[in-house]
Amino acid sequence: MxxxxxxxxxxxxxxxxxxxxxxxxxxxxxxxxxxxxxxxxxxxxxxxxxxxxxxxxxxxxxxxxxKTTGMCKTGWSKHEEFCYYFNQTGDTWSNSKRMCEDNGGYLASIRTTEENSWIVDTFLPPWNYTLCSPNWWYCCEYWIGGNDLSLEGTFTWTSDNSTLGFINWYPPSEPDNNSDQDCLSICRDGHWADNPCERVWPYICKAPAI
Structure with missing residues (x-):
């Protein structure tokens, strides 16, 4: 029973x-x-x-x-079968991860080109060539869930510890592990970079639609 x-x-x-x-x-x-x-x-x-x-x-x-599925909590945006939240205040990568998990989600995993483009178009400021070039890394300050904290050089998603399938590293040298960079950030133009996890940056959470 x-x-x-x-x-x-x-x-x-x-x-x-x-x-x-x-x-x-x-x-x-x-x-x-x-x-x-x-x-x-x-x-x-x-x-x-x-x-x-x-x-x-x-x-x-x-x-x-x-219950009919497919709704998001207030303040979250829906795309496909998932809900996303953009925290603009920012925190370290580890604290951002914890905050996402405390709210029923995880730091965003990005599985497809289309999802990557949607996140950029929905949440991130437009690419500013005066600000972002040639020092493009100034515009890559948005945490998502990839990291190689467990094994250097092998990036996984914090949501399920799966290795990256779709990738969109900034060419030609990312990830470069310069100065012990273990956490993944997304740039305003949609490319990715590894960065030191202790930096305080805005972050993007993801959770299944309820």
């Missing part, structure tokens, strides 16, 4: 409430669906594990609406 956790009762008037009511109740760590009482026109947010296929409720009185 699976356990049903009834969280809160709300007045419900349409199935669209399932999306809003379930996704916006930020006080609850997990909300997987809504039980709708057909007689009283009320609903209960529910958290059940691991599946709803064997929930014990009377279908004559209750209708189960399973």
């Amino acid at each position: 699976f356990e049903i956790h009834l969280l809160t009762t709300y007045a419900c008037f349409s199935p669209s409430f399932v999306i809003l009511g379930c996704s916006l109740q930020s006080s609850h760590a997990v909300c997987n669906g809504i039980l709708f009482n057909q007689e009283r026109k009320t609903c209960k947010l529910i958290n059940c594990s691991p599946t709803h296929s064997a929930l014990d409720f009377d279908p004559g009185r209750w209708t189960l609406f399973w």
